[in-house]
Amino acid sequence: MPDTTAKTTIELRILRYCPSTDTEPAFGSFQVPYSDDMSVLQALQEIKATLDGSLAFRWSCRMAVCGSCGMMINGEPKLACNTFLRDLAPGPVTVEPLQNFPIERDLVVTVGDFVKKIESIYPYVMPKVPKTVEEGTYLQTPSQMEAYASFADCINCMLCYAACPQYGANPDFIGPGAMALLQRYSSDSRDGGQQARLDQIRGEDGVWSCTAVGICSEVCPKQVDPANAVNQNKSNSALDFFLSGLRKESVT
Amino acid sequence: MSERRPYLRPQPRTWWAHPPYRAYTIRELCGVALAVYGAILLAGLVCLARGPAAFESYRAFLASPLSLALHLLLLAAALWHMVTWFRILPKTMPKLVWHGKLVPQALMTQAATLLAVGCSVALLALVVVVGAWS
Numbered sequence: 001m002p003d004t005t006a007k008t009t010i011e012l013r014i015l016r017y018c019p020s021t022d023t024e025p026a027f028g029s030f031q032v033p034y035s036d037d038m039s040v041l042q043a044l045q046e047i048k049a050t051l052d053g054s055l056a057f058r059w060s061c062r063m064a065v066c067g068s069c070g071m072m073i074n075g076e077p078k079l080a081c082n083t084f085l086r087d088l089a090p091g092p093v094t095v096e097p098l099q100n101f102p103i104e105r106d107l108v109v110t111v112g113d114f115v116k117k118i119e120s121i122y123p124y125v126m127p128k129v130p131k132t133v134e135e136g137t138y139l140q141t142p143s144q145m146e147a148y149a150s151f152a153d154c155i156n157c158m159l160c161y162a163a164c165p166q167y168g169a170n171p172d173f174i175g176p177g178a179m180a181l182l183q184r185y186s187s188d189s190r191d192g193g194q195q196a197r198l199d200q201i202r203g204e205d206g207v208w209s210c211t212a213v214g215i216c217s218e219v220c221p222k223q224v225d226p227a228n229a230v231n232q233n234k235s236n237s238a239l240d241f242f243l244s245g246l247r248k249e250s251v252t
Numbered sequence: 253m254s255e256r257r258p259y260l261r262p263q264p265r266t267w268w269a270h271p272p273y274r275a276y277t278i279r280e281l282c283g284v285a286l287a288v289y290g291a292i293l294l295a296g297l298v299c300l301a302r303g304p305a306a307f308e309s310y311r312a313f314l315a316s317p318l319s320l321a322l323h324l325l326l327l328a329a330a331l332w333h334m335v336t337w338f339r340i341l342p343k344t345m346p347k348l349v350w351h352g353k354l355v356p357q358a359l360m361t362q363a364a365t366l367l368a369v370g371c372s373v374a375l376l377a378l379v380v381v382v383g384a385w386s
Contacts, residue, residue: 019255019258020257099263102258103259104258146349148347150354163272165263165273168267169263187347212340213273215273217343228343228344228345231343232344232346235344
């Protein structure tokens, strides 16, 4: 059995930024004692508790469920809670806030724009035909659920946005995470909101900024495959464009 | 008093040249190679329309070492383009559910690659047969 209690130290180079005193971010270096079972998040907590109480970072669940502790670790978007120092030893380990997002302070980035994008795609089931409670529940077979289940695993950690060069080039691009959530609802057999969502994603800032780089799916910690969601909706959006004339005729 | 002053780090201009984006850039550049090959074929058609002398000079160009080297390069680019595009093919398709379970993406890639290889072999066989017959 390897001794997991033996402690040695590892260097963490952390990008620091304090809006009230700094003109731009700069790296600060910390030597942290660590053991084999220690995550990057635990190292940050250790720094905050013993070395520098002003270090700012987000975290909550410590088990890759809440999606709060996304950051760039050695240049890759990762969850700090399921990235282990033993895999990065002997270091130094570079820790930066998520790429492509404005930095609020240290490792904390602005999430308002992302939240607006999530809200814009109607992230809830819009029933085709509303039912009353007396009429019973909306039923679904296991196969119908399988069609969207993987997209429902998204934890809004924004790693896919940090990996996406097209989002970096065009921050108005709706991006992979919102598209995964859109696909979760639009491919739900109980949902009737497909048209409303398609109206939100046409054009350059919608689905068409994607050039199928595919890194979003590679960095996803929950195997949600947002690249698949984006590209399925390119097809849906193109079909919608060609059918839009027919649809208007049928409405009037 | 709010001390908010969000700092947006600029995206490096050469992001496409560095890992992990380099593989994507090479895949897309292989598409340019396909366009170049299309232009070579089109030039052949134009020469054919201009008359026998023009077409003979086009054939002479095709037989030159420079042309052969270029075609080898274009073939390699086309093959790489095929391999990498079939790798991302499952990302562009709807989820396939078979007997209540998702069809693995690797299986979709393998099936599409096999189909492409089969078509290429059939086309090659057809060219050989027609060439021998004529």
